[in-house]
Amino acid sequence: MHTVVPTNCSTADDRALRETATRELLEARTRSTDDAERQRLLEQVVELNLEIARGIAQRFRGRGVEDDDLEQVACLGLMKAVRGYRIDDGVPFIGYAVPTIRGEVKRYFRDCSWTVRIPRRLQELQGRIAGVLPQLEQELGREPTLEEVAATIGVEVAEVRQAEGARGCFTVLSLDRPAGQNEHDLVLADVIAATEDPQLHRFEATEVLSPLVAGLDPRDREILELRFVENWKQADIGQKLGISQMQVSRLLTRILAGLRDQLQPAATAA
Template identity: 35%
Template sequence: MKNVANATNYLDIDNKELFKIYSKDKDNKEVRNILIEKHLYLVNLLAKKYANKGVEFEDIYQVASLALIYAIDRYDIEKGYEFSSFATPTIIGEIKKYFRDKVWTLRVPRRVQELSKKISEAKVILEQEYKKQPRVEEIAKYIGCTEEDVLEAMEASYGYQPISLDSSSNDDSEDKDITLIDKIGQEESSFGNIEQRDFINKFMENLNELEVKIFKDRFFLDKTQSMIAKELEISQMTVSRLERKIVEKLRKEYEKNL
């Protein structure tokens, strides 16, 4: 009963005081859980930026949630900056890292995996027999399958060893220094792909012009407070204060829509 009472009392304390309590007692799981719950809106908002990009949203949300916990554990309130300013790049960094590590590896059916293995073995045997690279029709005849099946398995096999984006584009252009990554378009820096854009648009209607700019720059363009302050010709402290105000409005709006 004592723990329940403590948890209830903690709910009435603002975030700054909660972080002070947690910084002095890292074993206080009640405070830690409350801090996590209070900032899940940030996880949801940032995870939505990367939805519909080839990875299940649930996986992205889980990665972002773990990053939030990591940020809460590492946050030092004595340094003076807002938690959202610290957590946002941490969460985005972990999401991008997850994409780098997972997205490029293709998953293929077991049937195709097994056929790919047979093709590799057949290539070795036929190359020794014919003293040259075997043709698709020769591989298909040796294995006992169609040429279409061989081509499908050979194409899928590239998924096991993805090509580095830093490798040459291997085209006929004169500039041999062009890599594959140079030919990939950049991510659109708007939030047209966010599933909850209606919620965001409605939320921004309650912000003034200055707050809208700071909101977009901080959460969608990943600009630092100092960069925004320089553009607007105001102090970083003012940007920090306004960001704190925006985040509090966003939290309340998010809770209303739960």
């Protein structure tokens, strides 16, 4: 019976099926010497994993770039991941694709979204300025001076003046203006903020780890679930499984080390 491979995955089993189907298509592409067939297989892999690219694009929306452009860049990142992925590396495709797509989107914001090109140092400084302005305005009860901004972020006044002079170079909005109609919408400074979006990390962790966890044996999966989902203590896990707390500790160390070893090569893809 033919197995239907899900393209919209809501469970670990769905993701495991997609990962398996992706690997089979990529293996077939590696074996093929026919250019037309290789292109067809590449397109099939891209179509099968479009949800991943769209999910990453979704996390960057509302930041001054058209949604269609974001999705297109993410899809280009997905194609780049398909072409660059090496089956022999032993990393799940998702573990290579997510940082590759994310890196492509971030490079687009960094390199392509400025109408007038300004040094990256000033782009980053604008993000830092935008990050402290609301707090300073609240504390002072007025708009802060350049000197006050410079003292807060620890730079020279001349640097703040340069960054302020370059404001408005982004394609859609100035750094401190809301991206939408509501005052609580994201501001453009979020594009180059110093901290990462925790929701994006959560999405990446789910996508990357799900097929790896699905490949563990049932007892290892149960131990992970009890410890990190149910928040059980190691002693309680040992009592449930009929083993000692020390054995649980060793098993957790082995399981996590194995997952880390599988994920480590993916870090070089970004």
